[in-house]
Amino acid sequence: MPPMGYTAADGTGLPMLVFDPPAGVRPAAGVVLFHGGALRKGSPDDLAGHCRRLASHGVFAVSAGYRLLGRGAAGIDDCVDDVRRAVERFRALAASRGVTRPASGGSSAGAHLALVAAMTGPTDGGAVVAFNPAGLDLLAFPADVRRGIERNAGIGAGRASEYSVVELVRPGGPSTLIHHGTADEVEPIDHVRRFRDAMTRAGNPCTLIEYGNARHAFHYGDEHLADVVDATARFLLDLAVR
Template sequence: MKHFCLAILLAASTLHAQTSAPAPKKPKAPDAMDTMDTMAAALKPTRTLVYKKVADRELQMHVFEPEGFKAGDKRGCFLVIHGGGWTGGAPPRMYPFAAHYAKLGLVGISLQYRLHAAKTGVSVFDCVKDARSAMRYVRAHAVELGIDPQQVIVSGGSAGGHLAAATALFDKVNEEGDDPNVSPIPNALVLLFPVIDTSKEGYGQAKIGERWQELSPVHNVRPGLPPTLIFHGTGDTVTPFAGAKAFHEAMLRAGNRCELDINEGGTHGYLMRDKALYDDTMAKTDVFLKSLGLLK
């Protein structure tokens, strides 16, 4: 009987040890590529060119030229700017947008800019300067780029949407040495879930600092701004939808053309993760640009 009881106790002890031991940790799977990454991986620009040098740093444009492109052309241009909170990201992220418009006969450009970092001393103001420098470069070099300087569309997602808007809005933020006689204001804007309000209710105040209002699109709307199309989701908690709605309303009050495409429940970057939503975005953008005579 004693041996029987001892056997039961030993079995119970072994069972407890087996069930209470922590399960081995599984290795973390790498982040899956989303729709935009997958599309971008299959694309390659026609060429890259340097549009600006800052100290020993060269900043590039990744250029997609349309089929049949030749020197002396006067094509429309679709310049697109990647997001990443001004602190991350790279031009390949937006290749699908540039390539889409190259297929439709425009020159597509995906832009590189300096990334904000306290360690390197690059501020969000510097990011804005780069975007405005890029627009001036396109206009000043329109002949060699084969671009019509009065048919330039600027687009961007998230922080890139902010920089796209910055080309039209922030007249006092310019790189020293840029030609002030060359306008950085595009002929149209297409903003994808943009940073549009840099107040505490929006995004970016902590990164910009006490001068945040100087770089807040919704606080700088005025008459005479380019026709603008905005895509934004109501479920966006990164760049809240309320900012896009307020910007849209301010643009209309100022007499500007502005359209707001609302995705009900859409979270930040919604159209970058779903091919059907991306396709819908491009189709609506095509219609918008055709209505302006910027796309045949």
């Protein structure tokens, strides 16, 4: 796991943990993942176990950091900028390993950042893997809850629609795989189903795998980790040969 990194817009050096497949195995796919933590905590170490397991399947996997609110990021825009830069750096690393269709993704707030970055960038396809993503349908929350989310996530007042991922759906968007618990208390499962349906209507492949009675961050536990990561590896490897 050699340490690498990239540079944020303000010149801050940010970490990337790099996981290559076993020696002698050429990676057939690649993904960069961004940790959760409500944009205020967390680190690349949080998804190191996921990346290590993905690498064992022949996936070049990277876990990347980004500036956090109160720790270098003035608002969510800075976090999205960092994700864009990390994806650019990751694509160069993936290309050096022969990976031609690299993906992005993450957990919770990190999945939200990856989706926003992918869905507001060039419509070149791509792919996103989202573990219990947040922020899929911000406008579905009551107004007072939505205002609280804006404050806590560093979103300018009244700008929730710009970060509500379902509002960003358009043709040519990324192929998406979502793992979500039916008892998620951060992003209700009906929000996720609505996003999936909107993606499908727009012609974007979107698969939702539901986990019965699972709550937010369920994929870290031993009960679900293997299934979540193994299904993710299959998705990425299938994508690479299309």
